[in-house]
Amino acid sequence: MADLPGGFTDALARAVGEHEAGVVPDTFVLMAAAVRNDEQGRGHAGRVITSVREYAVAAGLAKVIAPVRPTLKSSYPLTPIDEFTTWKRPDGLPLDPWLRTHVRLGATILAPAPASQTITGTVADWEAWTGLALPSSGTYVIPAGLATLHVDRAADLGTYQEPNVWVRHA
Numbered sequence: 749m750a751d752l753p754g755g756f757t758d759a760l761a762r763a764v765g766e767h768e769a770g771v772v773p774d775t776f777v778l779m780a781a782a783v784r785n786d787e788q789g790r791g792h793a794g795r796v797i798t799s800v801r802e803y804a805v806a807a808g809l810a811k812v813i814a815p816v817r818p819t820l821k822s823s824y825p826l827t828p829i830d831e832f833t834t835w836k837r838p839d840g841l842p843l844d845p846w847l848r849t850h851v852r853l854g855a856t857i858l859a860p861a862p863a864s865q866t867i868t869g870t871v872a873d874w875e876a877w878t879g880l881a882l883p884s885s886g887t888y889v890i891p892a893g894l895a896t897l898h899v900d901r902a903a904d905l906g907t908y909q910e911p912n913v914w915v916r917h918a
Contacts, residue, residue: 753777755864755912756815776804778814778917797853801917814855815864815912818844821894829860829894829911847913855915864912871899874906882906 753759759777766773778800783792804812820843821832835843842848847857871882874897878890888897890908897908 752813752859752861752914753815755861756910757865759815774809775811775813776800776807776809778812781814793849794853797850797917801853812917813858814850814915814917815861816847816850816915817864817894817910817912818842819846820844821911822892825889825893825895829862829913833857833860833913847915850915850917854918856918858914858916861912861914863909865910867908867910869906870904871901871906872904874899874908 753762756779759779763773763777778797781793781796781800783790783796801812818829818832821827821829824832832844833842833847837843837848842851842857851857869877874880874890875882878888878897880888880890882888882897882899882901885899885901888899890897893908894911895909897906899906
């Protein structure tokens with residue numbers, strides 16, 4: 749786990765850098781998988797993840813990892829990702845449904861990625877993106893955010909660090 753990327757952004761940067769340096773890959777990073785809202789609950793996500801995993805193995809890649817964006821985390825933006833990752837249902841599976849999907853498909857939860865992506869913008873950008881007035885410097889809970897938004901009015905800057913959870917598929 750010590751060699752895991754910091755998250756989504758770091759994984760992408762490493763992939764490009766190592767490709768340019770001629771490093772032969774041994775790991776497939778599943779960066780995103782999404783299903784339209786009206787198609788959710790029909791097993792599409794599982795089929796996509798399984799297909800990608802099979803493709804990676806067939807291509808000779810020994811490891812398949814993913815920085816998973818836990819969907820339920822937006823209901824708990826004040827809870828640190830390392831604590832959220834430990835939450836289980838009575839059956840022992842993760843409380844988060846997207847993490848649970850990965851685990852049911854054979855994935856192992858490896859580690860939280862507290863700053864998987866960092867998104868910055870002006871205060872006006874963040875007001876447009878969130879539909880919220882951000883009248884003073886401080887910390888804000890934003891719609892669908894997995895963490896809080898930090899606003900510095902003097903610098904005209906909003907910074908959001910999105911956490912993810914690293915999983916490894918067998």
